[in-house]
Amino acid sequence: AQKITQTQPGMFVQEKEAVTLDCTYDTSDQSYGLFWYKQPSSGEMIFLIYQGSYDEQNATEGRYSLNFQKARKSANLVISASQLGDSAMYFCAMREGHRDNDMRFGAGTRLTVKP
């Protein structure tokens, strides 16, 4: 069964606008962590943001914020003021508490920022 679902294979956004990339997850663990990674065309995986299941506040890192809705099991990434350099694949991932040693990734969303 899919643990991480990213329903948007591709998204477009105008430069300087905000964009939300969707991520839903499935777990029966009470303790888990949610991650977003950026993968530009060069291929490396760049960590963006982390949200713990017990964190009461939504995580923020600069222009990135995570809209964490625990009851709905969603962890959407919001990028504000999009820049051309934000064009990349974005992966949502989860590490479950009982499987503390691995991380499961979603299928990814390709974001294209238009000038």
Added chain:
Amino acid sequence: EPEVTQTPSHQVTQMGQEVILRCVPISNHLYFYWYRQILGQKVEFLVSFYNNEISEKSEIFDDQFSVERPDGSNFTLKIRSTKLEDSAMYFCASRRWVEANEQFFGPGTRLTVL
């Protein structure tokens, strides 16, 4: 800033050959991982390694795969007899300790099996 390094960046091999992919994790990290990403697909967990032994592995990590930390710095992934479907990008990652949130990924090794 410390980073995970991987060599080679691209490896081409013939089907049936053995390959060893090398990684140097960040020096004070304790947990090490291998992931793979078939072109255009999602990143898949292969194996995690802690205290000189495998702590978890996925169904992908069959008997053709092995990992080793031969010295204090290198972490290797060996594929004993490569198949065409092993062609992928292989990422190494490391994490400082179990409570640390972030996994630092290396730049990847692109393996092409002909």
